[in-house]
Each structure stands twice: as C-alpha cells, then as structure tokens.
Amino acid sequence: MNNFSKKNELETLKIENQLYKELISQLPYSLVYQNPQLGYQVEKKKGKQFPVIHPYQKELVEEKQLNLTITSDLFEPVENILSKIIDHVPHHIVFTDKNGIITLCNLQAARDLHVDQKEMVGKHIRELLQIPDEKIIILETLRTGKEIIDQEVLDRNYGIINTRIIYDAHGSIQRVVGTFQFLNRIKNAEKQALAGRIAAGIAHEVRNPLTTVRGYLQLLQMKVEPEISELFESLLIPEIDRANKIISDFLRIAKPSQTKTQIFQVTDFFNNQLGNFLNSEAHLYNGEINYEFCPKSETCLIEVNGDELIQVFINLFRNSLQAKQDEHLKIHIKTKVVKDLLVITFSDNGNGINPSILPYIFDPFFTTKDEGTGLGLSVSKKIIENHNGLMEVSSSKDGTVFSISLPIAKLS
Template identity: 55%
Template structure:
C-alpha cells in the first residue's frame, strides 16, 4: 500500500512540474549528462518532451546547462511570469543580463536594499547593492562563466550566495541568476547578544567608581578645606571620567553604525582598546588575562575597523569562558612580527575541542551550545578575511589556540 501511495505522489509531482514548465513562455533545452536525459520545449508546446540524451544532443550541449534554443526569443516574458512567484520567496533573487543590467528583482531584495523594485529594473546591479563591481560575485560569474554554490559573503551585507547561468544556444550568457540568503539580521542579533553578555561587566565597572564618588561626596558635605578640594580634583573627577569612558566603549559595541575602514596600529589596538575592555571582563570573572606585544611590531598597521576586530576577540573571549575547565581560566593574547605578516595569538587553557568539532567551528550555524546561533566564529572569520587575513585554530586537552595573521602594511 505504501509503495502504491508513493507512486501516486510521484505521478502527481511529475504532472505538476510538467504543467509548470509548459506554462513558461520560452523555448529551451535542458540537458543532464549524468541522468542521460534532456527536456526540450518549444514555445507553444504542451507538455514538454523528456527525451533520451542522444549523441547529437551530447555534442551540441556537453554540460548540464539550460539552453535557450531561440536567439530571437526574448526572455522577458518568462521573467514577467516568474516575478509574481519569486515575490513570495523570503530571500533575494536577482536576474542580470550579459551587461550586468537587472532584468528581475524580487520584492524581498528590493525591500532589504531600500529601493523601489520597479525603478531598479533596467539599472546596473551596482546601483542595487551599492558596492564596487569587483566585489560583486554575480558580475564575476558573468565575467568568468563560473557559478558559485553556497558561497559565504560578508561585505556590507552578510549571507549565502548562489549564482546560476542561463546560456544561449550559441554558448553566450543570456542571464545570470543570483540568489542571496540575507543574514544581516542574524549577524546583528549575534552582535547584540555579545553586548548583552557584557552588560554585567558594565554594571560592575560603573558601580565601583560611583561608590567611590558617593563616599567622597559625603566627606565634602562635612568639610570645606584644601583637603576636600584635592579629593575632588584628584579622585572624584577621574573616577567619573573613567565611568563615562567605560560606558562609551561598551555601548559602541552594540550600537549599529556604518563600518569605516582605517589604518590602525596592531599593538596599540591590543593594549589601549581590546585590553581595556577584556581586563574589565577578566576581573569580573576572575580570569588570569595577559597581553604581550612584540616591540618589533610597534609600528605595524593594518587596514580595517577596530570595532569589527573587537567583535572577533569578544567572540573568542566568550567561547573561552564557556569552555573553561576545572582549573582557573587563563587567557593570553600576544602579537608577533613575522617576515611579511603580523600574527595575533589568542590562547586559553580551557577544555579544548575534539577534531570532529574543531573541523566545523567556522561553519555558519554550527554550534555546540543550545542557546548559540552558530554565527560568532563564522562572522569572525569573514571579518578577518575581509582584512586580507587568515584565522586558524588548534586545540587539545591543554586548551585552544587561535592564530590571526594579517599582511603588513608598509
């Protein structure tokens, strides 16, 4: 009975697909050498033909491709037919022609990029995405004829990109179809989660200076000599300034802002920016935290954004804290100048990871924690790669080591 029901379901699905293909207002041939089959359809044909892959078809169409079989057959009728369907899809779907001009853009893509869908049709892809041509993988597919499969992208947007090519029968490209799984909201959620985790650190750091201020204000109410003035000038004001600085630094992590790249010193970043924040976290959670910088790297700069790089190390710090063993947690960050690169090493003495987990820690959505999004290390890797750098990890029972390497900017 189950086999019979399964057969009936497959028949219905086959009929549905045939009817859908038949309604496409375009002539085409789709070949699949692995299955030894081809689907051929003339514009007015109903239903399409499914034929064995003959030698002539193999010769004419050697690859698994979709060929438009009439050079004069305009594809815009098919795009108009598909547009209403693609508007129901929650991801970005964009068609471009052989000049990079947008011929189809679904509503979700237009909404996320903040444009009018009808007005963007007929304009170049760069006007939709607002990034340079050399960074647009759809255009790279157009230039090279190479399709992308589940390519992780992090430029001004974050997501998973796929591209497919519709070929003309003469071997030229008719359309490049790009689908983009838009993950900016999830990336921001990960960022906000980090901000929430350090909220306890903010409260701790603010409470101590305010307690000091309150105590000395009580003294001021009962005294008015020079000693009071010295206390006000040398202790109270610096404590208030320190509290304000901590609030500014921590909240800048959570505040969405336009990412601006700049040259900044590696050692200065580690000591004056990253170190100040992680030292506060370490005091709160009784972590033995150290930073060592290579004097030979004092003048070395990298090009990027300090807030983004801070997010990378906050991710590593949080992972170390969650992986601590029975011994007190120790975290050490150090910089090393190599021949043509600057290396930043982040090491802990946590429980470590087994190889089967270590091999997947940078994969999107991979997480060993029930509450984790699985995007922290994936986003961190893309940030490092955007700075032309690399990040690798090693782990054993003694702890975990992350190594970040960036090219030296002369």
C-alpha cells in the first residue's frame, strides 16, 4: 500500500471515529460498552456531551464477551419529554436519582437560583441550592424514604416544598421529585403592603405637625436675635425638612403613584438630561463617567418621567461614591437592547457589597451607613417598577453593577 492510500485510509478512520463519537454523544441516556479483547470501555454519562474511553480490569468481565450496558433507567426518556413541558411551570421542579444527583431541573428553578440549567444536570443537588445537606429536603426524603407534603421552608429561599418518590419494579428508589413554590416575591409584596400601611399612618400623624412647626419656626426666626436666627436657619428648619423628605421617600416606596411620563430618545436622555446632572456631580467629586451605547439602542425611545429616572441614577452615583474608599471613582454606564427591553447597566469600581447583605439592600430603611436613611435604593427600585421595569444588582470585590430594564416605547 502506497503512502497516498495509507493517508486516505487514516482520514477515513478519523472521520468514522468522529462520526461514532458524535453519534454516542447524541444519545439521551447513559451507557457503558466494554470490550475485554481490547481491555477498554466506552462510557457515556447523561448530561455529558462526549463519551470517555478508558481501560478497565478484564478479569471482572467474562472473557471474550462483549458487554453493552445501558445504565439509564426507564425514566430517562420520560424526563426528556417532561423537560420541555415543565420549563413552562412557574415553580421550581427538580428530579434527583437515589444518590441526590440532578437528572432534571426546570427553567424557573435555574432562573431564580441564578445557575445554568444545562450545567446542573449530573451535579449534586447541593450545588444547585448552595445550602448544607442537612437542610435539603430532597436529601431528607432520600434518607428517610418519607415524602414531604406542603412543608414551609424558611431559609433564604422562602416557600412551600413537596417531594414524591418514584420506585422501580424492585422497590428501590429511582427518582425523588421535588416541587418548590418560590414565595420570595410574595413575601416582598407583603413587605411593601405593610410599608404602605405604616406610611399612611406616618403621613397623617407626623407630616402635618412638622409642617406646622416649620411655619412657626420661620415666624419666630424674624423676631429673635441674629445668633438664634442663624440656629433656626442652619439646624432646626433643615432638620425638619430632612424629616419631611424621609416621609416623602417612604411614601413613594409604599404607595403606587401616578407617574407623568414623556418620550425620550435614549442618547438624548443620557447626553442632555441625565448627563447634565451626573457629569457635574462627577466633576465635583473628581470622578469619571463613561457612556457606552450599543448602536441598536441609540435610536430607541423610552417613555419615562425624566426627573424620577435622573433621581435613580443620582442615588446610584451617591452609593458608588460612598463605596469607592480611596479609589478614583469610575462609573461605566452601558446600554443594550434585549428583545423589547432597554437594559442599562450602571457599574462602579468600588469595594463591592458584602454577599451577606446583598439580598437586603432594596429593603426600606436597610443601611450600613451611620448617616443613611436606607431609602435611596428602595426609592430607586420603586421608581423603576412604576415604569414597568426591573432593577437588579450584582457585586464582587471589583465593584457593583446595577441593571435596569425598561420597556422600549412604541409609537402608535
């Protein structure tokens, strides 16, 4: 055989090997193929893209017997069908095998727990939930063999959990199915409702007397000595105004408001509206602001209350300013279009937010600052929600990123 023929044969073998490899990778179940004559086996695990070839001990397999073992169970084909259906269910649904390994994770669970849905298949349930094993209800069901019915979960993921066990023909556990009604959003809504009731009482019982006191202070200011008048001007009246502002901010969080809006072009708003305020603030504190607009977003229209949206970004800027420590403050504002939403990211180079307090930063009156009221971010989030938008946050030691999604306006 000449060199040309050998080269063609090698190319053909290479193509055949690649085809077989890709064929096995497409199988929706696990399998092990053992060849005692060669002393190697091919193993393909569910959820893994490509098979693995490695040697094994021949003496464990009867000599001259080719052994093909499909290690999947009868439920795997069913899961492949179910996965497309339960992705539309608004609750968390997770299937695990008898070892706590995830065989199915629906889209809602992946979204709420901030993981990649495909990567979770084949991993232990603890990697999805990120809590100790003793607190994982599915593992409790595996240990005890008892199903859980409507149990309230009070950890960081608040809700109601149910588990069901699926047995094989021999009575062994084949799957544990966990369904979790995620109630964090409902809990937050209840907080807002409670805040509304408190705010109404505050507004009625405190705001009117403060206005009266302020009026009398202004009247007295004209009749007292200059030294005392200066005290009124520099301390008493400003403190009453500060108290009034706290009440106003709290009312804005707690009660729905009728937002007067107008339509802006994205680049016009950032350059001519927001830019005038933020750029002067940055200059005052020796900071730096960079804008990056994706071409698709430049001509987009948003229907917003300009003053309120400017207030959101001023609040974010001031939070970044307080987090910068000794660093030269750098702000990066970036826009992009995702379907029918304008997504605005506001990132800084501060020292980040401690992961333990990150879930609470939008709660009214939550603050780590000695002089803070804890209302700035709460007000900002409420303003965005009043615009039918969404506000989220992520943080690391390299800085904090706030993401704001607003509907793109459509002219009729």
